[in-house]
Amino acid sequence: MDIMxxxxxxxxxxxxxxxETSCHGETIGGCIGNLTDRFPGLKxxxxxxxxxxxxxIIIFLNGDNINTMEGQTTQVKDxxxxxxxxxxxxx
Amino acid sequence: xxIDDQRSHFIFIYHPKVYHGKRYTVYNGKDLTNGEILQYWGxxxxxxxxxxxxxxxxxxxxYVEEESVPCVKYDRTxxxxxxxxxxxxxxxxxxRQREDVWKILQQLGVKFKAWVSExxxxxxxxxxxxxxxxxxxxxxxxxVTIEAIREDARQSLGHVFDHPDDIFDPWKQ
Numbered sequence: 001m002d003i004m005x006x007x008x009x010x011x012x013x014x015x016x017x018x019x020e021t022s023c024h025g026e027t028i029g030g031c032i033g034n035l036t037d038r039f040p041g042l043k044x045x046x047x048x049x050x051x052x053x054x055x056x057i058i059i060f061l062n063g064d065n066i067n068t069m070e071g072q073t074t075q076v077k078d079x080x081x082x083x084x085x086x087x088x089x090x091x
Numbered sequence: 092x093x094i095d096d097q098r099s100h101f102i103f104i105y106h107p108k109v110y111h112g113k114r115y116t117v118y119n120g121k122d123l124t125n126g127e128i129l130q131y132w133g134x135x136x137x138x139x140x141x142x143x144x145x146x147x148x149x150x151x152x153x154y155v156e157e158e159s160v161p162c163v164k165y166d167r168t169x170x171x172x173x174x175x176x177x178x179x180x181x182x183x184x185x186x187r188q189r190e191d192v193w194k195i196l197q198q199l200g201v202k203f204k205a206w207v208s209e210x211x212x213x214x215x216x217x218x219x220x221x222x223x224x225x226x227x228x229x230x231x232x233x234x235v236t237i238e239a240i241r242e243d244a245r246q247s248l249g250h251v252f253d254h255p256d257d258i259f260d261p262w263k264q
Contacts (some may be wrong), residue, residue, distance in 0.1 A: 007202050008138040010176035020202075055221055056174065063135075063193070063204035065211065083205045088173035089138060090207040091215045091222045 003031055004081045011084070014042055020036075023082075028061065029072035031082060046084075059083070059088045100170075104163040105147055106154045107152040115162040116259050118185040126255030135193060136180040137148055137201050141168070141178045151182070160184060160192055163246055172229035173222070215247050 005021045015021045016039070023038075025031035036043040047055050052072075059066045060083040066074050076082070094103040109115055116123045116132060123132060126207055137147065144165045154160040165180035184192045189206060215222040220243040247262055 008177055008203065010138075024186075058205070058207070060205045063206045065207065068208075068211075081204060083203050085136060085138065085205055086173075086175050087215070088170055088175045088222055088225070089136060089179045090205070091173075091212055 002078055003076050005031070005035065006081065008085060008089070011086075014045060015039060024039045025076060027072065027076060028059065028066050028074045028082070031076060032072065054085055058085050060085075060086055092156070093148055097167075098105045100167055101164045102148065102167055102261045104152050104160075106155055106158060106161075114259075114261070115183070117161065118187060118263060122258045123185070124252045124255060125257050126261050128206075128251065128259040129213070129255070132183070132259075133189070133206055133211075134183045134185055134205060135189070135196055135201075136205040137165075137180040137182060137196065137202075138177045138203065139180070141166075144178050144180045147180060147199060147201075151195075152185055159195060173225055214252065216244065217248050218244055 003025065004020060005015075005023055005024050007014055009019055012019050021035075023031045023034045032046055036046065046054055046057065051087065053059055053066070061074055061076065062081055062082070066072070068082050092105055092107050094105060105115060106113075114122050116128060118127070119133065137144070139147075148163065148165065151160060151163050155163060160182060162178065162183040164183075169175055169178050182192060182196060186206075188210070193204070198236040212219060216228065217223060223244065227240065232240065250257075
């Protein structure tokens with residue numbers, strides 16, 4: 001499944017200088033796994049040591065915080081959009 | 092109406108009615124209660140350089156004047172002390188009208204879709220919450236001031252959570 005991921009300009013270095021990329025997965029967690037396989041070092045930015053989403057970021061699926069859904073097990077589908085921002089940008 | 096007061100970290104866009112005692116936290120002509128704020132109020136997040144957000148503000152002012160968008164605020168400078176490297180604009184509205192507001196933002200070129208509810212925001216800014224403590228740590232406050240700030244936050248935010256039927260009063264920023 002083709003999912004679009006967007007980050008703010010300040011986080012372009014996560015995706016080799018692009019503020020958007022696509023990924024594949026059945027869930028948010030699957031998409032994160034797909035991304036961390038492709039972009040070395042990304043895992044430490046997105047996940048904590050226990051594999052939970054880092055407290056330093058907020059992840060949105062089609063505009064909604066995944067914490068208001070099923071977190072990393074939230075299902076995704078073709079055409080969905082994931083956005084990631086630093087925590088403080090949401091405050 | 093764009094309000095650019097150098098004493099504030101934020102630049103605001105309000106409808107002029109707020110200077111006549113009217114609130115912008117309104118849905119279908121009715122002032123929202125604290126409970127309704129927690130249930131329905133929130134903002135679309137827009138991130139970018141100050142110059143681009145200034146341009147966005149000039150365009151959004153028209154929509155605030157016609158009351159299609161209730162209120163906007165954005166950073167004068169990035170909150171680098173909180174780990175944010177670009178300026179953040181918050182386009183406020185009731186969740187029940189948020190897709191109409193999103194369409195406006197899309198037409199203005201916003202692609203990044205991120206909605207944060209006011210409940211989520213308040214939960215980030217109660218004493219002990221990560222963002223609140225991060226901000227406190229980034230300032231050069233003495234202990235007396237820190238405790239006063241904590242108490243003020245407890246009272247302001249606590250009032251919203253504890254008095255759901257009261258009409259919501261936005262606080263000065």
